[in-house]
Amino acid sequence: MSAPAPTRPGPVPADSFLTGPFAPVTAEIDVTDLQVEGELPAELDGAYVRNGPNPRFSPIGSYLYPLDGDGMLHRVEISEGRARYTNRFVRTPMVEAEEQAGHAIWPGLSTLWRPGADEVGPALAGTMRQLPDVNVVRHGGRLLALAECDQPYRMGPQLQTLGRESFGGQVPAGICAHPKIDPRTGEMVAFCYNFAPPFLTWTVIGPDGTGTPPRPVEGVEQPSMIHDMAITERYLVLVVAPLFFDIAEAMRGGSMLQWREQVGTRIALVPRDGGPVRWCEDEAFWMWHAANAHDAKDPVDGSDVVVLDYSEWSRPYPIAPGARVDPHLARAVIDPAAGTVRREVLSDVVVEFPRVDDRLLGRDQPVSAFALRTDRPQSHPDVWDAIAWHDTRTGAITRWEPTDLAVGEPAFAPDPYSSAPDRGWWLTLATRLDDGTSSLLVIPAADPASGPVATIRMPVRVPLGLHGNWLPTS
Incomplete structure (x- = not known):
C-alpha cells in the first residue's frame, strides 16, 4: 500500500518571535509630517529603510526566525527637519497568491510540504516561499530587498515591487543578504x-x-549556511561554520540545519584579484554578523594578516536546538600564510547587529556600534534594549541605556559636509515595551551616551526586524 499523500500543514504553535515587539503588522500606510520630539539635524536629507521578517498571514507548518517570514520595508524619509513614513510588503508570487486566497499557503522552511498545482497553479506548484526579508541596500541606482542567498527583489520609488534582479542575467542564482559595497571602488x-x-x-x-x-x-x-561576510582591500572574508544543510535528516523528521561542532569552523580568505583561496582552521564558533575587517600587520611577528571584528556565538541561536546563548564582541586575527586564526573576546558585553561607518568598510575603523542586551529583566526574552559603541583603539565601551525600549540595529548617517567618523548620527528603530509604540531615534555620533537629539514617532508599531541603511538623497 502506498503512503498517504502529505496534507497541508496546520497553524504554527506559539512562537515568541511572533509576539510582543516581534509581532507582524499587515496594514500598508503612507503618513506625512510625523511627530518629532527634539530637532532633526538640518544635514539629514535622505531615507532610512529597513527590512525584516513579517508574515503576511499567520504561518503554517513551522516558523524559523530569523529566516522565515515575508519581507516588509519600512522607510522614514527625512528632509528639511520633517519626516514621512511608508511601509510596503515585498510582493513575491507567494505573497500575491496568499493575498488572493486570504490565508497562508506556503509553510516555513523547516516543513518539507509544498503546495500543488491544484492550489497554486502549475507555475508555483512545488516551490518554496521566496524570502527577501533580511536586508535592503541601494546599488547601481536600484533599491534591493535581499534574501538569504537568492535573487533579490528590485523595489520602486514608492516601495512598489518591480521584480527579481539578476544583475544583467549574470547572477541567476542570486546573492547573499549581506553584500558589501566597497567605498573605494563602488x-x-x-x-x-x-x-x-x-x-x-x-x-x-x-x-x-x-x-x-x-x-x-x-x-x-x-x-x-553562511549569513554574513566582510571585505578588505585584498580579500573577501567568509566564516564557514559547521552549520550544514541535511535534506535527508529533514525527510526523517529532523532539522534541515545540523550544527556539527566537532567539525570546527574554517575561515576562507578569497583574494579579490582571483588568486587561490587561503583556508584557516579553528575550533567551532558561529558568526551571524561581522562589524568590519581590514588588512594589517601582525603586532607579534609583523606578518600580513586580516583583522575581523564581529559578534561571536558559541552556536547559531535561535536556529540550533538548545537554550539561549549570548554573543560577545570578538576579534579574529587571521594569518593567510600560516593558515591560523587567533581569536579574543574584546568585551563581555552581550552585543549583536554590529555596524560601522560604511565609508570605512574594508579599512580600519575607529568605532563599531552594536545593539546591546543589558541584564535588566525584560517582558520578552530576545529583545535588545540598549546601544553600545566600541572604540577599537582604546577598547572603551560607551553605552546608551534607555529604560523601556527594545532597539534594533544601528546604522550610520554621515554628515554630508564632513568625512570625520564622529560627524554624523546613528539611526535605529525602537519600540516601547509598555505600549508598543515605535520611533526612529537619531543619536549623535560625537556624544552617543547622551541619547537621541531627535525622536521621530512612527504612526504604527514597527516590528523588531533585521537590517536597514541610510540612503542619502545625493
Whole structure:
C-alpha cells in the first residue's frame, strides 16, 4: 500500500518571535509630517529603510526566525527637519497568491510540504516561499530587498515591487543578504551558498549594477549556511561554520540545519584579484554578523594578516536546538600564510547587529556600534534594549541605556559636509515595551551616551526586524 499523500500543514504553535515587539503588522500606510520630539539635524536629507521578517498571514507548518517570514520595508524619509513614513510588503508570487486566497499557503522552511498545482497553479506548484526579508541596500541606482542567498527583489520609488534582479542575467542564482559595497571602488561584493556543487560562489557587481559570472570558492565539499561576510582591500572574508544543510535528516523528521561542532569552523580568505583561496582552521564558533575587517600587520611577528571584528556565538541561536546563548564582541586575527586564526573576546558585553561607518568598510575603523542586551529583566526574552559603541583603539565601551525600549540595529548617517567618523548620527528603530509604540531615534555620533537629539514617532508599531541603511538623497 502506498503512503498517504502529505496534507497541508496546520497553524504554527506559539512562537515568541511572533509576539510582543516581534509581532507582524499587515496594514500598508503612507503618513506625512510625523511627530518629532527634539530637532532633526538640518544635514539629514535622505531615507532610512529597513527590512525584516513579517508574515503576511499567520504561518503554517513551522516558523524559523530569523529566516522565515515575508519581507516588509519600512522607510522614514527625512528632509528639511520633517519626516514621512511608508511601509510596503515585498510582493513575491507567494505573497500575491496568499493575498488572493486570504490565508497562508506556503509553510516555513523547516516543513518539507509544498503546495500543488491544484492550489497554486502549475507555475508555483512545488516551490518554496521566496524570502527577501533580511536586508535592503541601494546599488547601481536600484533599491534591493535581499534574501538569504537568492535573487533579490528590485523595489520602486514608492516601495512598489518591480521584480527579481539578476544583475544583467549574470547572477541567476542570486546573492547573499549581506553584500558589501566597497567605498573605494563602488563595487558590490557578494557570495552565495548552494545545495549542489559548487556549494559556495562569489561575485562582484559593478558600480552600474552589472554583474560578473559567479566564481566557485574552492575547498567547500558540502552545503553550509553562511549569513554574513566582510571585505578588505585584498580579500573577501567568509566564516564557514559547521552549520550544514541535511535534506535527508529533514525527510526523517529532523532539522534541515545540523550544527556539527566537532567539525570546527574554517575561515576562507578569497583574494579579490582571483588568486587561490587561503583556508584557516579553528575550533567551532558561529558568526551571524561581522562589524568590519581590514588588512594589517601582525603586532607579534609583523606578518600580513586580516583583522575581523564581529559578534561571536558559541552556536547559531535561535536556529540550533538548545537554550539561549549570548554573543560577545570578538576579534579574529587571521594569518593567510600560516593558515591560523587567533581569536579574543574584546568585551563581555552581550552585543549583536554590529555596524560601522560604511565609508570605512574594508579599512580600519575607529568605532563599531552594536545593539546591546543589558541584564535588566525584560517582558520578552530576545529583545535588545540598549546601544553600545566600541572604540577599537582604546577598547572603551560607551553605552546608551534607555529604560523601556527594545532597539534594533544601528546604522550610520554621515554628515554630508564632513568625512570625520564622529560627524554624523546613528539611526535605529525602537519600540516601547509598555505600549508598543515605535520611533526612529537619531543619536549623535560625537556624544552617543547622551541619547537621541531627535525622536521621530512612527504612526504604527514597527516590528523588531533585521537590517536597514541610510540612503542619502545625493
